[in-house]
Amino acid sequence: MTGNYPVTDPLGTPYGRVMAERTVVISGGGTGIGLAAARSFARTGDRTVLVGRRAEVLRRAAAGIDGAVACPADLTEPSGARAVADFVAREFGTVDVLINNAGGNGLLEPPPEEQVRADPLARTAHDWTVNFRLNTLTAVLLTEALHERLASPGGRVLFLSSIAAYRGSGSGSYGASKAALHPYAHDLARRLGPRGITVNVVAPGLIDDTEFFAGRMTEERRRARVAETLNGRAGTPGDVAETLHWLSSPAADHITSQVLQVNGGAERGH
Numbered sequence: 001m002t003g004n005y006p007v008t009d010p011l012g013t014p015y016g017r018v019m020a021e022r023t024v025v026i027s028g029g030g031t032g033i034g035l036a037a038a039r040s041f042a043r044t045g046d047r048t049v050l051v052g053r054r055a056e057v058l059r060r061a062a063a064g065i066d067g068a069v070a071c072p073a074d075l076t077e078p079s080g081a082r083a084v085a086d087f088v089a090r091e092f093g094t095v096d097v098l099i100n101n102a103g104g105n106g107l108l109e110p111p112p113e114e115q116v117r118a119d120p121l122a123r124t125a126h127d128w129t130v131n132f133r134l135n136t137l138t139a140v141l142l143t144e145a146l147h148e149r150l151a152s153p154g155g156r157v158l159f160l161s162s163i164a165a166y167r168g169s170g171s172g173s174y175g176a177s178k179a180a181l182h183p184y185a186h187d188l189a190r191r192l193g194p195r196g197i198t199v200n201v202v203a204p205g206l207i208d209d210t211e212f213f214a215g216r217m218t219e220e221r222r223r224a225r226v227a228e229t230l231n232g233r234a235g236t237p238g239d240v241a242e243t244l245h246w247l248s249s250p251a252a253d254h255i256t257s258q259v260l261q262v263n264g265g266a267e268r269g270h
């Protein structure tokens, strides 16, 4: 799988030639945890495909990472997932690692119209739909678009869940949309196991330095979340990135259909 590949992004921008070991597709790779994961894989010589909706954010991220290319797409739409699969097929052929990291709690999405805001049931329907689309559908569509391209044996599929899948986080919608990924991952692990592909879920607790909270995390709330940990600190994107990297390594070949929590012990024992 080692090679020297000419690469252009889907908009035709050449990225020169990259020397890399594996092809790693990272949704939400332009910011936060996904960006840290891209840096982590690049350190071991892997080429990364960074997927997200904002082309400029992806371009900036890719420009700073060896072997990274930007692939703008909205993964809530089948056409977006298909565009990523077409790009990967054209440029690389095989996907060694798929990291389904795109997601959020809706705070960064456009607010609903006034009419919807004024109607509690319509607002609830909006909130649950947004969370399901952002967290569940993005991951399922990208996985279904790419699963035939996964390296076999040795491929890896990873999902980003959350501590909220175990304990909720307010409205129930975000945690539920993450928890929905767990049974999907178990079924997928069963489906892909015979091909020598592992499927796992990583569920972080509070992680600093991401766009996730849209600047709305108060100092008081952050202190309370940190106080729940056993090591007295918030997580970093690097904490999650290194876990994803290890689960993608040959060392983790016998680990599949598991949910691994990265939260300093804030939630324990599942």
Ligand SMILES: NC(=O)c1ccc[n+]([C@@H]2O[C@H](COP(=O)([O-])OP(=O)(O)OC[C@H]3O[C@@H](n4cnc5c(N)ncnc54)[C@H](OP(=O)(O)O)[C@@H]3O)[C@@H](O)[C@H]2O)c1
Pocket: 027, 028, 029, 030, 031, 032, 033, 034, 051, 052, 053, 054, 057, 073, 074, 075, 076, 101, 102, 103, 104, 105, 134, 138, 160, 161, 162, 163, 203, 204, 205, 206, 207, 208, 210, 211, 212, 213
């Ligand atoms: N930060 C935390 O404390 C925390 C804790 C537990 C779990 N998580 C999970 O970790 C993952 C990464 O989040 P983060 O904390 O790094 O926050 P982030 O910086 O907001 O990253 C989310 C990424 O997902 C992308 N994305 C969102 N919707 C998308 C769509 N429809 N199509 C393609 N890409 C999309 C965003 O890019 P665009 O907006 O440009 O599309 C963004 O790059 C998420 O799944 C999140 O739920 C985070």
